[in-house]
Amino acid sequence: MNTGATISITAGEFEGLGSFAEGADFMFQAIVTDVAGNATTGDTSATTIHVDIATPSxxxxxxxxxxxxxxxxxxxxxxxxxxxxxxxxxxxxxxxxxxxxxxxxxxxxxxxxxxxxxxxxxxxxxxxxxxxxxxxxxxxxxxxxxxxxxxxxxxxxxxxxxxxxxxxxxxGIGPTISGMSSTTADGWKKLGDIVNVTVDFSEPVTLSGGDTLKVYLNTGRVVNYTAITNATSKSANYTVLAGDSTYALAVDSLVLTGGTLVDAGTNPVDLQIVNGANLSDNNSLRIDGIVPVAFTSGVVTIQGTNSQSGYYNATDTAVVATVTPDIDDGSLVGGVALIQGRIGAAANFTTIGSPVTLTDRNPRNITLTSNQIALLPSYATGREMRFRTILRDIAG
Ligand SMILES: [Ca+2]
Ligand SMILES: [Ca+2]
Ligand SMILES: [Ca+2]
Ligand SMILES: [Ca+2]
Known part of the structure; x- marks a missing residue:
């Protein structure tokens, strides 16, 4: 008799063993008993069964x-x-x-x-x-x-x-320049005027110590920003200097002199100006740092029925001053000319009549009536009158 026998143990029988536990090792041995009752115990099984019914988690x-x-x-x-x-x-x-x-x-x-x-x-x-x-x-x-x-x-x-x-x-979101704007009222700004220029960031950013964010304006001037700490916006002032001129103040570029301008995640600010977010999109600031050049008041003529050159007589009715704003300064159009007269010392110049708005660069005659002339201090027969013209550009 050489026939082997397979003996199965159910999970229930196995787990019902007194020493069954997670981590326990089981070995098996078989006992063969003949019909007469003689029993032989076999060797311990070569296979060890390790109990692991615990699921990894x-x-x-x-x-x-x-x-x-x-x-x-x-x-x-x-x-x-x-x-x-x-x-x-x-x-x-x-x-x-x-x-x-x-x-x-x-x-x-x-x-x-x-x-x-x-x-x-x-x-x-x-x-x-x-x-x-x-x-x-x-x-x-x-x-x-x-x-x-x-x-x-x-x-x-x-x-x-x-x-x-x-x-x-x-x-993972880098900051951007969300807008350039100004708290300064729109309109013409003249030499010496101070214009607020504000940079808005899409989220709080910090500039490394000692470094500068430079904002280049289309007037050629630079506005410097320092000490930006966890801020969503930063303002600085631009002072209109001689020669500055633009009909629409805008920013050409933003440049970092060194260091970093970053958000909390140390992502650098994208310094590109988004379309529609420039200073000229949010404000209407006109810059004129060009003062009208000096000029001579030109010819002054006397109107009257019996006028005599060099005299203002009883028949005369007006003084006509010719103004020629023939200079390279576009902002004079929209500006004003006014006439001043004096009798006696140079310090006596007094404005006569009302300012006249210039509509173009062509010569312009300004007429002063005899009533206006008679208001000149010290006006009296025998006195000498002198006139001068003042041009004021649109920026003032
Ligand atoms: Ca396990
Ligand atoms: Ca999600
Ligand atoms: Ca961010
Ligand atoms: Ca946590």
Missing amino acids: ITKIISETVDGNYGLGDDIDLQVILTEPVTLAGGSVRLTLETGTNDAVVTNNSVTNQDTISFTYSIANGDTSDDLAASLISLSAGTLRDSAGNSADLALPVGNNLDDNADLVID
């Missing part, structure tokens, strides 16, 4: 990256810790992170008898989180099992997620 998610703020391109270390070593067969382990509109997914496709699964997360454009946490752990395919063949339970560890164990702030 995730105990915590941690990071070796130091707590703090991180920006575009920074790498974050992530570690998923399990109750026991597991091995991945096929596919990859996927860790999904809550990073706003688009959730980041990091993977690891090499896990061999490890109770720690490591990941590296590189912050991408648009990622954002106040306290980074995992939202899902899954397998793309394949299996993740302990050595006994129990599949890992991939449920997130309640109270032991990454945000419970770390404080990692993610900022």
